Amino acid sequence: MRRDRWLFVTLSLVLLALLLWRPETGWELRALLGSREEESRTADELYAQNIQLKAELAKLSVIESQLPAWSPEYIRASVLSRYPFGAKSELLLDIGERQGAEEGVAVAFQGVLLGKVQSVFDSTSVAQTVFDSRFEVAVRIGERGAEALFRGGDEPHLTLISKRAKVEPGDVVYSASPLFPYAIPLGEIEAVKLSEDQLFQEASMKFSYEIGAVRTVFVARQ
Known part of the structure; x- marks a missing residue:
C-alpha cells in the first residue's frame, strides 16, 4: 500500500518536473490524447457510415430482386405500407400524380397482375390488390x-x-x-x-x- 503511494508520488513529481523544465511536454501530451480522441471519433463516424451503406445496399438488393426487366410502359414504385395496417387488400405507393400515376391502371409485381390503382394523390397513391373482396x-x-x-x-x-x-x-x-x-x-x-x-x-x-x-x-x- 505504502509502496504504491510512493510510486504514485514519484511519478507525479517527475511529471511536474517535466512540465516545469519542458512546457512543450504538456502540449505534446495534449496533442497525443487529442489525436486519440479524434481517431476514436473518426472510427465511430466510419462505423456509422458503414452501417448506412450496408442498409442502402440491402434496400437496393431487395428492390432489384423484385424487379423484372424495366419497361417504359410502367413506372417503378415502392410500397410504403398496407391498408388496413398489416392487411393485404390495399397498398400505399410512393408515386402519385407528379410521377404520372393514374386511377384504374394495372399494378404488377414480377410480371404478374397484383391489382390496380384505386386513388391518386399528389405524391402517393393507393393500389387495390387482388386480395380485396371488391376486386x-x-x-x-x-x-x-x-x-x-x-x-x-x-x-x-x-x-x-x-x-x-x-x-x-x-x-x-x-x-x-x-x-x-x-x-x-x-x-x-x-x-x-x-x-x-x-x-x-x-x-x-x-x-x-x-x-x-x-x-x-x-x-x-x-
Missing part, C-alpha cells in the same frame, strides 16, 4: 382460353367457368379485361370443383408471391 376482373384460363370471372378476397377464386370447359390445376389464369394489359397473368389454378348450383365450375387460385413480402411494384402508364 373483380374478366380472365381466361390456360391454352384453350376458357372464360371466367376472377373474384378477389382473402382467398381469391374463379367463378362462372363453363361446365364444358376443360380446366385443371396448374393452368395459368390471365387477364382478358380491356382495362389491363392483355394476357397479363394473375396466377394458377389450384383446384377445380362444381359450383353449389351445379351450373358452372369454380376454381381456387395459387400465386407466385407472398403479398406481405412485396416491396416494389410496377404501375402501368395510360
Whole structure:
C-alpha cells in the first residue's frame, strides 16, 4: 500500500518536473490524447457510415430482386405500407400524380397482375390488390382460353367457368379485361370443383408471391 503511494508520488513529481523544465511536454501530451480522441471519433463516424451503406445496399438488393426487366410502359414504385395496417387488400405507393400515376391502371409485381390503382394523390397513391373482396376482373384460363370471372378476397377464386370447359390445376389464369394489359397473368389454378348450383365450375387460385413480402411494384402508364 505504502509502496504504491510512493510510486504514485514519484511519478507525479517527475511529471511536474517535466512540465516545469519542458512546457512543450504538456502540449505534446495534449496533442497525443487529442489525436486519440479524434481517431476514436473518426472510427465511430466510419462505423456509422458503414452501417448506412450496408442498409442502402440491402434496400437496393431487395428492390432489384423484385424487379423484372424495366419497361417504359410502367413506372417503378415502392410500397410504403398496407391498408388496413398489416392487411393485404390495399397498398400505399410512393408515386402519385407528379410521377404520372393514374386511377384504374394495372399494378404488377414480377410480371404478374397484383391489382390496380384505386386513388391518386399528389405524391402517393393507393393500389387495390387482388386480395380485396371488391376486386373483380374478366380472365381466361390456360391454352384453350376458357372464360371466367376472377373474384378477389382473402382467398381469391374463379367463378362462372363453363361446365364444358376443360380446366385443371396448374393452368395459368390471365387477364382478358380491356382495362389491363392483355394476357397479363394473375396466377394458377389450384383446384377445380362444381359450383353449389351445379351450373358452372369454380376454381381456387395459387400465386407466385407472398403479398406481405412485396416491396416494389410496377404501375402501368395510360
